Amino acid sequence: GENVEQHPSTLSVQEGDSAVIKCTYSDSASNYFPWYKQELGKGPQLIIDIRSNVGEKKDQRIAVTLNKTAKHFSLHITETQPEDSAVYFCAALSRGTDKLIFGTGTRLQVFP
């Protein structure tokens, strides 16, 4: 089955700096890769996703890149702000299934 690894587990940056979180997946049949942001005591919020037919997607300060050959995808947050502080989860969905396989999460702290 699919396995998703996520690094780093914690990430501290200064406000205004960029943050990058990386995930690798094992199943080459996976074709959908969402990223979720979870604040303390709340449910995960979808922030961006990418499908296997594109290599990069941007939404304002957030971007996701996908390398199908290497089976990894990354979340890029530019000009970080204190309100970006949260736990971020990557996930992968294999073609033909409806189950998301989640990474272990990255706790991002943005210091003012």
Added chain:
Amino acid sequence: GAVVSQHPSWVICKSGTSVKIECRSLDFQATTMFWYRQFPKQSLMLMATSNEGSKATYEQGVEKDKFLINHASLTLSTLTVTSAHPEDSSFYICSASLPQGLAGSDTQYFGPGTRLTVL
């Protein structure tokens, strides 16, 4: 759009009682809903997949007689924790799939979660 609600947001109950958690997709119809459990500082653990009008599919190790799931309509799924014990205390989160049609795989939107504490 794509809002999922859960009720209650938190519940405290005595050991041995049953607790029902509701998950609703407010502005779309979801043929598939999912129930997750999350322990502190850990990732989400899928418990079961709930399809409207059919029996839920449980993940390995999840007791279906303890965690009863009902998906009675395209906008409502319920999780009932029966005979709850302190070890069932956790954060329970549901998600609902929004079909993407020709765009590909469905997108999952999550509810705000329910904090269950069993005394």
